[in-house]
Amino acid sequence: MPKAWAVDFKGDARIGHYSRQVEFQGSFLGQTAGETNNDEQVINLQLRATAEDLNDSEDRILFDFRDKRDGFGKLERENLLLSNYERRELRLAAYQRPWERNRTYFTVGRFNLPEANIVANDGVEFGYRTSKASRYGLFGGQGAKAVIAPLYVDPDTREIPATQFGAYYNYETKDTPEDSSYLTNAVAQAPSYDITDAQNHLYYYQQGLFTFSGLHRLGSLVQFDFSPKASLRRGYVSYYYQTERLRAGGYVNQTTTEDYLIKQVIQDVLVPSAVRTIDADIRYRVTPSLSIDASVNRGTRTADGKSRTEYAAGLLFPKVLGDTSSTRLQLGVRQNFLSKDNFTKIAYDYWGKTLSVGVAYTLSNESYDDGTTNKRSIMMVDAGIFVLDDIRGALGYEMESDSKVKANALFIMFGYKFGVSASSPRTRPARFEEM
Incomplete structure (x- = not known):
């Protein structure tokens, strides 16, 4: 009698709306080619679905489609046209034999490959x-050009060398949360996702995360280019030690000029540069209702040697305004790239089974090298909503004001999970759940 398979079908659908109103103030208008606003209005749609257990090998079909529409475009130094923009992306459409259940495994179609830092590949993967x-x-x-090209670059008007190939080794254990390891090493050739160059890169990629006996946590990431020129594109290493009362550690991070250029806003007058950052922080729980923390952070630009050094200290009060809440006060000083700053931050977080809320307010005073001053205030509110196991939502609001810019932003997302899948534990959700 032939065996009957019960195919499991599951997935989720999300819709999100992001709007941001930005108004430039005073003499700063001259830097924006006459534009007084830099508004954004983006609608995101996403549908992910998986059909599993198709046969004895537990093969599956993967699907992920996204649609992003920007009603204004984005004001940038090299793109001053504020026109409607829409990009439809087929992120996943693949047939896969999973490695978790098979010695020999493969994927065919369009898929991502985090083992080699590949965002989208139209092709095949074979493994053992x-x-x-x-x-x-x-x-x-x-x-996939539509996925690889930066968001505000039309992939149909850009030459992108799209050939991708490589090999990887992956090691992963998940025996207990206290003792787990993940390590991937890869050598590959591929264009760079969301990078402004139009070249193919031959590179080495490594990412690791190791937890030992619940006390030590070591993380690392390296992406080194062999061609078109030998250079460290990204480098990161971190170490943290954690007990019931103490958490201490830090990290070293190296980025490139391209990373700076992607994130640079029009208010930033510095030339793009690689930046090396060193950070150390410590938190000690004095009592169940009081913790103290301190941090130091230093970043150095390669292009001009300018540095940014920040010192901060704060108090954390868990359960002061409820058993599932915390309140934090932080003070700090910062020698920025072009200014000397001091700042104060107060924050409150609450999380429960159906609702989580976070509120933060930061006030900073900036004194620039040219003698000008600036007072900046930022207020942030974010919330996660868990209506049922199948319906979830997120909301975020940010308001910023200083002598150069007034801005406010709103983000709303709703998601629906369908099919057979395990429920996620209702602990504190991540801030601004990823769309």
Whole structure:
């Protein structure tokens, strides 16, 4: 008698709306080609679905479609046209034999490959699992231009070398939360996702996260280009030590000029530059209702040697305004790239089974090298809503004001989960759940 399979179908649908109103003030208008506003209005749609257990090998079909429409565009130094913009992205459309259940595994179609830092590949992946924790894989194909190109660049008008191929080794254990390890190493050739160059890169990629006996946590990330020129594109290493009363550690992070350029806003007058950042922080729980923390952060620009140093200290009061809440007060000083600043921050967080809310207010005073001053205030509110196991939502609001810019932003997202899937634990959700 032939075996009957019960295919499991599951997924989620999300809709999100983001709007931001920005008004430039005073003499700063001259830097924006006569524009007095830099408004944004973006609608995001996403549909993800998976059909699992298709046969004895537990093969599955993966699907992820996204649609993003910007009603204004974005005011940038090289893109001053505020026109409607829409991008439809087919992120996933693949047939997969999962490595979790098979020694030999593969994926065919359009898929992402985090083992090699590949966002979208139209092609194939083949792999072999040598043990429960270790596996090796090869992949090849073409990068999807609509996904690889930066958001405000029309992929149809841009030449992007899209050939992708490479090999990776992955090691992963999840015995307990206190003792777990993840390590991936890859050598690959691919264009750079969301980077402004139009070249193919041959690179080495490594990412690791190791937890030892619940006390030590080590993380790392390296992306080194062999061509078109030998350079460290990104580098990161962190270490944290944590007990019931103490959490201490820090990280070193190296970014490139391209990373700076992607994030740079029009108010920033500095030339794009690689930045090396060193950070250390500590938090000690004095009593169940009081913790103290301190941090120091230093960033140095390669292009001109300018540095940014920040010192901060604060108090954390858990359960002062409820058993599932915390209140925080922080004071700090900052020698910024072009100014000397001091700032004060107060924040409150509440989280429960059906609702989480966070409120934060920051006030900073900035004294610039040219003798000008600026007072900046930022208020942020974010919330997560858990109506049922299948329906969730998120809301965020930010208001910023200083002598150069007045801005406010609103983000709303609703998601619906369908099919057979395990419910996520209702603990404190991540701030601004990813769309």
